[in-house]
Amino acid sequence: MATLKDVSQCVLDGDLDEIKVLVQALIDDGTDPIAIINDGLIAGMNIVAPLFKSGEMFVPEVMESADTMNEGMKLVKPLITDEDIPSKGxxxxxxxxxxxxxxxxxxxxxxxxxxxxxxxxxxxxxxxxxxxxxxxxxxxxxxxxxxxxxxxxxxxxxxxxxxxxxxxxxxxxxxxxxxxxxxxxxxxxxxxxxxxxxxxxxxxxxxxxxxxxxxxxxxx
Amino acid sequence: MAKKFTKVAYTNLDDFVYGSCPNPVTTKSGMVIGGGVVYPEINFTLPGMDINDVTMPKAATIYSNIIEGVLKRAAELYAPGVLIEFETLPDFTEHPKYGIEVNRILLNGMKEASEKYGLKTAIRTTPNDLREFSRPPIMRSGKYWETMLELYEQCAKDGSDFFSIESTGGKEIHDSALVKADIRLAIFALGILGCNDMEFLWKHLVDLSNANSCFAAGDSSCGFANTAMVLAEKGFIPHVFAAVIRVTAVPRALVAFEQGAVGPSKDCAYEGPYLKAITGSPISMEGKTAACAHLSPVGNIAAAVADTWSNESVQQVKLLSEMAPIVSMEQLIYDCRLMNAATVNGQQLMFRDLLVRSDSALDVQAYVLRPDVVMRISTELVKTQDNFLRTKLAAQLTVAELKKAIIEGKVKSDKRDMKWLDKMEKAIETIPDDPQEFYNEMKSVLDMDKFIPSEYGI
The missing domain is CATH 3.40.50.280 (Cobalamin-binding domain)
Structure with a gap:
């Protein structure tokens, strides 16, 4: 069974195919879409950022992670209103x-x-x-x-x-x-x-x- | 009729040295570039300021002060000659009257220095490639094309010795290739878009220079390979990717010479050693003394086969000793003195090899500038005359060269380098030899809003 942690790891790995499977599985299981975004997709990017800053990841890898996050977002977005999509600013x-x-x-x-x-x-x-x-x-x-x-x-x-x-x-x-x-x-x-x-x-x-x-x- | 380079210009690696080349170029003042002596090439720019009709008198005064100051110092230090590069600011190309005015100020300063000190000088005029100001870029017509040609023509008529440019054809796609470290996209941008644009652009520039007693000197892959170098320096992309891009940019830069350029190639074209190996023309290079403009891992090795030695650019600001361009002038002259003294002393080859040895094992981008590596790859590149295939081959050969060097411990590498080289190798293998077939394959990943195929003849 997919977990939010799996989603975070998948974002970190930049796996564009696997993210679709994982996010869809969580949606099918009835996981709160906002939780998928905050605790799965964005949580993954929150791991990526310090790795990039410390020189352990290159920009192309960060981009793959960002693309992976966005691929997951495509599945979640139709389930929530624009106002519900979290934004830091x-x-x-x-x-x-x-x-x-x-x-x-x-x-x-x-x-x-x-x-x-x-x-x-x-x-x-x-x-x-x-x-x-x-x-x-x-x-x-x-x-x-x-x-x-x-x-x-x-x-x-x-x-x-x-x-x-x-x-x-x-x-x-x-x-x-x-x-x-x-x-x-x-x-x-x-x-x-x-x-x-x-x-x-x-x-x-x-x-x-x-x-x-x-x-x-x-x-x- | 375009020239074809079917063999390298050197038969003995020991002849591939700084200061001399098989096809030297003589300036109007009698400087023989590539004729045995390395000359300093000075470049400078304005401090932060607006450019418009109101501020132009101030800008003109600043340029006048710069040229007077740098040439006075060059004379005081007994420089054998000075090449000046006037690399325009975008406003100077967009409004040619500004660029023409500054070019004349510099020519006048050169004339005065000749009369006053007997100093030999020459000037390279380098307008900006503003064609990308149109988004997507309009490469073959329009306002920016016209103003650029107008500036070239008048500057040549006024007495410029050389034309150069940092052309940008294909950059709109290559930028994405860099940040994604996507070698297929980079080869498309350089080998198809870049080479096609270079053919069009340099045919015009060579015609213009021939009609106006001026030399078409050469282009730079600044917006391509130097951007890669800067991104690698910041840790944004792998150094091995930047090193592969450097050599992959060679066929694009070579197109200018196929169209009739004669050198010295542009200072920031670090791919210059490959151009010299293939064409036998003189090259300009920059390294440690261009740290005022940008950092690099090739500070010494860049000088190994240079014919003019440049500071890239420096702002007119006051340092403790003097204004920054005067400081650059002095540094360049001392660098050149040392190289030229080694030549006179019969130690040119030893000095070249010291320049090479001090850098080449420390960074893959320096490694690909080793004269033996340059000659080995160049020898293979001239076996094909197709620009696209040559670009693909350049990438392939560089990946193989770096893998071998890393395995043999000849160059310092990051633990992730081999993974990236493997990734590039596999990606290059998937590229078909037919450029049209490759273009068709790439259509699905190209952002067609970013470029107009017909502007590149495709």
Whole structure:
């Protein structure tokens, strides 16, 4: 008989065929779909994340695990409403105006999704106004911006100015990253956080979300 | 009519050294690249700033200060000559008037240095490949294609010595191949999309250079193999995958030479030793002195058969001693002095082998740059003239070479390397020899929203 632990292990192993069998078996046994998600699929990804951080797993293996989780989610999702799907928070991510580099950004998207975040990926060469419009439309907790060039990093600043001008800056936390970007630059332009790779960016978002959800923050 | 390379350019491995090659190139100022001396190649970029009509005067002043500073230091250190690379920022290619203005500033600085110090210089102009700004990329027409050609043509007319580019054909698919460590997808992106685009692009660049007394120098697989190297350095993908991608990118870069490029190939094309082995043309390389731009596991070995030695890029920022480009200039000159002194002393081969030995056993990416490995694989690659088959073969040979080296203890390896090499070997074996058949097989896994087949002639 399949168990939630088997599902977690299957996600860790990245076994796309086996996950379908296991999740379907649990559904047929009447296991709570939310438990399958939280204690099986996402629990598996929660094992993957520290292994990746410690260098024991490569990105392709993390992606296989994420794909496996998503394959399991496909079977569970029809059984629950969208509101019931657990989400750690919502983040909008994009590479700024004039910049096409997106490997780091795409890694972050994949890792955020696999850690249970709802991610809206705006893509590359995202204009300042597009970031602002997306904040208004999706009401995210966090906005993530990436730049790989010394000239386009200034577009991060102009995007923050756009968010301020449109009155939505204070609704969100802003994290930034990319080769020329530093903590000092983040401080100078008024970003809330900086990360030098996708893995630590996820931890930064976790921290921001926990602060946002803390009693002190909630009462503020 | 494209050139064909049916045999390697060297019969004796001991002749495969830095500073000289069978087909040297002479610049307008008389520098003979590949003629016996290794020259420094300096590259630089702006500090963080916007580029627009308002800020361009400031950008122009910064470039003017840089060229004046680096060439003054080069003269003070008695450099035998300096190759300058102007690798444009995207705004400079999108708005050619900006790029043309900066190129002229650099040419003017070179002229002044010649008059003032008698310093020989040459310039490589490297516009950006902005075709990927259209998503999916439009590779053969449109605004970005036109502005790129406009910039090339005017810069050549103004006096540039060399054309280069880090072209991006197939990158939209290759990026996915890298993060998935999917060698089949990588071979499709490099061997079909990349090679097809290189044929189209470099035919145009060679025609343009021939019409304007300029040399078509060469391309770089920067967006492909260097991205792999950086991802491997971060621990995101296996080092063996990055090493295999490096050599798998060779046939793509070779297409520029088949179309008429003559070198020196682009500095960040670490696949350069293979190009030199096959074409006999000079190459530019970068290693330890490019750590200002990015880290690498090939700091010394990259210099082993280099003809120009580059810093890749550095921002105009102040360091304790001087502005960063001047610091880079000094470091490059001293590196070159040492190599050239060894040559004069009859110790060139010994010095080459020290550069090789100091790196090659420590990382698989360094191992595949060993001159003997380069020559062995190159000798096999020239036996086929089909770009796709050559790409598949490059991957196959590199996997076999690395497996053997790891088993024999010739190179340090991660405990997971053999698993990844086995995985790649099996995946490559499943690739058919017919590119159309392979394309048909790949259709089910390709994201057809990401690329337009007709833009690649398929």
């Amino acid at each position: 919502k983040i909008i991510i994009g590479t700024v105006n004039g910049d096409l580099h997106d490997i780091g950004k795409n890694l972050l998207v994949m890792m955020m999704e696999s850690r249970g975040y709802t991610v809206i990926d705006l893509g590359v060469d995202v204009k300042e106004e597009a970031f602002s419009a997306a904040v208004k439309e999706h009401q995210p907790n966090i906005v993530g911006m990436s730049s790989l060039l010394t000239t386009t990093m200034m577009k991060i600043e102009s995007t923050i100015k756009q968010l301020v001008a449109d009155g939505v800056r204070n609704q969100v936390k802003i994290i930034i990253g990319g080769a020329p970007v530093t903590q000092e630059f983040a401080d100078d332009i008024g970003a809330d956080g900086y990360s030098d790779d996708a893995s630590t960016a996820v931890e930064l978002c976790d921290l921001m979300m926990s602060e946002q959800n803390s009693p002190e923050e909630l009462s503020a």
